[in-house]
Amino acid sequence: MERDLFARLWEEVDFDDHPLSGGHQPFPEGELKIKMTPNSIRLEDARLSLLIGEGNDADSIHRWAANDVKMNEGPQRMGVHRWSMSPQCFPPEMRQWLIQQIGEPELIEGESVEENRRLLADLRLRLEPMLPNWTWHLEVDNKTDRMGWYVRAPESWCSLFTIFVGLGWNQNISKRGFLLFERAPPGELDRPDEDEANRLDGLRTVALCNGHRGALSHLANNMEWAANPHAYKLQFAGDVELWPPSMGRWPLLHGRSESTEDVVDWSANIIEALQPAISTLSKTIEGISWQ
Template sequence: MELDLFARLWEEIDFDDHPLSGGHQPEPDGELNVKMTPNSIRLEDARLSFLIGEGSDADSVHRWAANDVRINDGPERLGVHRWSMTPQSVSPELRQWLIQNIGNPEMIEGESVENYRRLLRRLRSQLESKLPNWTWHLEVDNKADRMGWYVRAPESWCSLFTIFVGLGWDAQIPARGFLLFERAPPGELDRPDEAEANRLDGLRTVALCNGHRGALSLLAKNMEWALEPQPYKLELPGDVELWPPSMGRWPLLHGRSNSIEDTVDWAAIIIDALQPAISTLSATIDGISWQ
């Protein structure tokens, strides 16, 4: 169960908080060191350490609570996680094991995030089968205009393509469904070991936007949509646009639902529409240049 707990806590940390070396996968890198007390469990691999329960001796600390509450205001990089971890946040088997080892959680005072947790669980439940082997990473304290899941392409694809799905808002728009299909533009790297994936994603982007048979061009029903550096509105529910690479932005698709209530069903429709594009990402495309 220690491996299950490590994987579950790994999903809770923001993707941008992953160490600059080592993999992004939820399996431990190297040996997993475990330390248990009556009130806490500490796990550590070669990348970082987790603690659930009482204490603070870890890179990423998670409070075991009976209720879903906001623990702090963030944004903080690592440290005490912004949201509590509850029995509802883990599998029944892991829940029982945690209770046996560190006891039943207690209620914690704070602003409830139960509805947000419930929505994010529903989103993942609805979409996970459509994105097999993609990894899920919670983002709730990194950017001021969104909360949700960053879903990363399988590591075996050597790709930095991600899908953000959750809620988004700004000064003019209240919270509603928000979805991005994005990659890093050529040369924009967070880590040196991303160079090859970034290069291949540049080639994949050319293929996706190709004016003859590109999957995004077919989605647009317009083979010339990518020629102008401006958003191209799609005939899909909500406000969904393709953003051509010439705009110099990370997303290739940017979408908002009509309301917060339709977020889950709307996101499923958009992911279904993206399936032809997603299906091309596993190919190692070579022989063409970004220019």
């Protein structure tokens, strides 16, 4: 159960807070070190340490509470996670095991995030079957303009493509559905071990935007959409655009819904439309130069 708990807590760690070495997969790498007290469980693998319950002796700290509340205003890097974790955040078997190990959680006063937790759970429930073997990483801890999931392409694909799905806002736009389909442009790396994945994603991007059979070109219903360095609007509710590589941005698709209503259906419609593009990512495409 400790390995499963590590995987569950790992999903709460902001993707940008993953260590600069090691994988992004949720299960422990190397030896899993376990320390239990009557009020906490501390888990540590070769990458980082996680704690649920009382105490502060870990890289990522998750408060065990009877309710889902905001623990701090954020954004911040690691330390006490912005949201508490209630029993509802865990599968039934793990929930009972946690109660046996560290006791019933206590009610914590604070701003409720139960509705946010519920929305993110609904998004994952709906979209996960459409994204088999992708890994899910909560994004609430260190961004000021969004809340949701970063969903990363399977490690076996050697790809940096990710999907962000959740809610977004900024000083000009109120909170509403937000979805990105993105990758790092050529040469823009966060880690030195990403070079090969970045190279392959450059080739995949060329294939996706190809003017003869590219999946994004078919989605645009315009085989020349990527020829100009301007956003290309798609026929979805809200504001959903394809961004050609010549814009020099990370997203290839950028979408905002009209409101916070029907975000799950809106997101599912876009992910469904992206399936031909997503299927391209699993292929190793050689012999294409980045242009």
